[in-house]
Amino acid sequence: MTSWAITLFIVGLLVIAALAGYALYLWRKVWRREQQLAALQANQHAALAEDLRILAGSLLDEQVPLIEGAIRIKVLLDNYDAQLGQDPRCQVFQRLFEATATVPTHAAWNALDRAERRRHEAAFSALELQHKAEARRSARWLLDEALPKGRQAA
Structure with missing residues (x-):
């Protein structure tokens, strides 16, 4: 070379x-x-689990209206674990979400006339009467069985 x-x-x-x-x-x-x-992602998952625990507890303690709590739980479940959100024991949250999907929110709610608001509120009351026990059972199941305890959610 x-x-x-x-x-x-x-x-x-x-x-x-x-x-x-x-x-x-x-x-x-x-x-x-x-x-x-x-x-x-693990931290976000743990935070979502903790938020779900707080919401489920608030729903059980009646610190949040049933309809509002169910809608919030459904949205968080979709972000936390879509499979868990599809569990039959959580379907009440999906049903309440779908039943109220067309109700205006925020500024649109304030823009409704009084009769229209009362009509929606009457529908909310009927939904609460129909689904309250099942929603409470589902929230209790989430707290006791489905969600990790405390900050172990990761």
Whole structure:
């Protein structure tokens, strides 16, 4: 081998080593990001579980109106665990959500005339009478069996 071939061979090895080092650097960076993302998702999951526990407890203690609590629980369940939201013991939250989906909220509610608001409130009362016991059973089941206790939600 000539000195020119040896020089090219050494330069080639150095380029390969540099590229391998850069690839390793990038791989570690991706791995760290994946770990950070997994930790963030675990924290979000734990926070959702805690929020669900608070809402279910508030529904049981009647600190939140049944309809409002059921809607909030349904939305959080969809974000926490879609499978859990489809469990037959949680279907009451879905039914209440669907039954009230067309009711205006916020500014649109305030813009309704008094008769229209009373009509919706009467429908809410009928829904509460029909579903209160089942919603309370579902909230109790969430607290006692479905959701992790305390901050173990991750």
